[in-house]
Amino acid sequence: MLGRVNHAQLLFPDFSLIACGWLLCRYTALNRLVWDQVESLVYYFLFPVLLFHSIVRSPLDFGATSNLLTAGVGVGLSGIVLAYALPFLPVIGARIDRREHAASAQIAFRFNSFICLALAGRVAGPEGLLMIAVLIGVCVPMFNIAAVWPMARHAQTGFARQLARNPLIIATATGLVANLLGLGVPTWLEPTLSRIGASSLALGLMAAGAGMQFASLARGKLLAVSLLAIRHLALPLIGWSLAVVLRLDAAQAAVLMTFSAVPTASSAYVLAARMGYNGPYVAGLVTLSTVLGIGSLPFALALIAR
Known part of the structure; x- marks a missing residue:
């Protein structure tokens, strides 16, 4: 099991890139006009290439990982249900901006x-890399659809039309189909796609930092606490329960607990901003989630160690 210091070191690059974006936007000539264009580049090209490449490069062995896949989908669906339920809960729901x-x-x-x-x-x-590839291949399309649905529904722009036009969903669905058909990326193209993927992560995190406005978090503290509690407390506990019920072996349980406790996706900010929502608020949540991951990852792995 990884120690707390190692988790902090692993998460430091993400946190530092967010901080760089925040500093550059506020204290240099690289202002919002620049970062608006960066967001468009990430959303329409870099992130779609990254998602497609991540899914298509590893064969998905559903048979060998059926129990792990069941548990991973269970964790994901639990997170979706809990997140969607917040506006309808007594007391909490009335204080949450829809x-x-x-x-x-x-x-x-x-x-x-x-x-x-x-x-x-x-x-x-x-073996863990193959397991996580299966979870990514199945859960990324599901999560992207679940992320777009409430925004499309609230904006009344047509869910089907938003799905059909969303570059992240198109890329992940295309990657999953290509993987299932046994299609791969030519060897000569791999280095280019890998570099595009690396640039998408860096620019996406920096764009999230550039868009942060911590004052917006103060206006939605209850929602922020609720969402982060689901991501970093409820989901690890649900993952641990499913690992026990499905009797996952040690390697599968470790991968599941990692999956259930990592920080949220950095592309969440870009998706919210490009769909016309409060990007700075989501960027703040991405930052807080990255910090909280330093504690939730050791917590999750400690559960299976017991």
């Missing part, structure tokens, strides 16, 4: 696939 919730519900169930990939290999070896 538009802010539509944009930020995704924080509760989406995950940072890069951190997942980095950790899976360290907690479960090469």
